[in-house]
Amino acid sequence: MDLPICDVCLQSGMLCKGCENKLKTGEISQMELDIAKILYNLGDGQISFKKAIDMGNVAIIITEKDQVGKVIGKGGNVVRAISKEIGKNVRVIGAESDLKSVAKDILAPARISGINLVYGIDGEQKFKIRVLKEDASIIPSNLDKLNEIIESLTGEKTKIVLDD
Numbered sequence: 001m002d003l004p005i006c007d008v009c010l011q012s013g014m015l016c017k018g019c020e021n022k023l024k025t026g027e028i029s030q031m032e033l034d035i036a037k038i039l040y041n042l043g044d045g046q047i048s049f050k051k052a053i054d055m056g057n058v059a060i061i062i063t064e065k066d067q068v069g070k071v072i073g074k075g076g077n078v079v080r081a082i083s084k085e086i087g088k089n090v091r092v093i094g095a096e097s098d099l100k101s102v103a104k105d106i107l108a109p110a111r112i113s114g115i116n117l118v119y120g121i122d123g124e125q126k127f128k129i130r131v132l133k134e135d136a137s138i139i140p141s142n143l144d145k146l147n148e149i150i151e152s153l154t155g156e157k158t159k160i161v162l163d164d
């Protein structure tokens with residue numbers, strides 16, 4: 001299955017040269033390693049993910065769309081085990097999801113009131129994502145970081161603003 005480290009390492013619990021190198025160079029993070037181990041153990045090697053993003057209190061796991069349900073688990077049991085192990089709230093997002101659903105997942109529990117395309121004076125296009133003002137205090141991270149994450153997931157430039 002598609003995990004950031006190889007099967008040999010997952011089975012032995014030790015890192016081979018190749019995977020150790022990936023960790024050293026930052027190609028994979030310790031958190032991704034921890035998540036891979038849990039998914040491997042709980043899913044009998046049948047659950048995969050592409051990468052995980054650390055947002056502070058929240059970790060986002062990116063996986064193929066057809067794997068999202070498995071990473072969440074029955075009644076959320078898999079996601080809960082991951083959350084317990086890494087000490088963060090966990091969100092699971094399908095790779096290549098559209099901007100609207102990525103933005104919704106990334107910003108939750110804050111709610112989006114609208115998204116529209118705007119053009120800067122330089123002609124650059126950006127999606128303006130408006131968040132309900134009353135949800136300002138529950139936005140999961142700082143706005144620059146969230147814009148960055150959404151761009152890395154969708155390839156779209158965004159500007160998150162509070163609705164007024």
Ligand SMILES: [Zn+2]
Nearest residue numbers: 006009016019
């Ligand atoms: Zn390895």
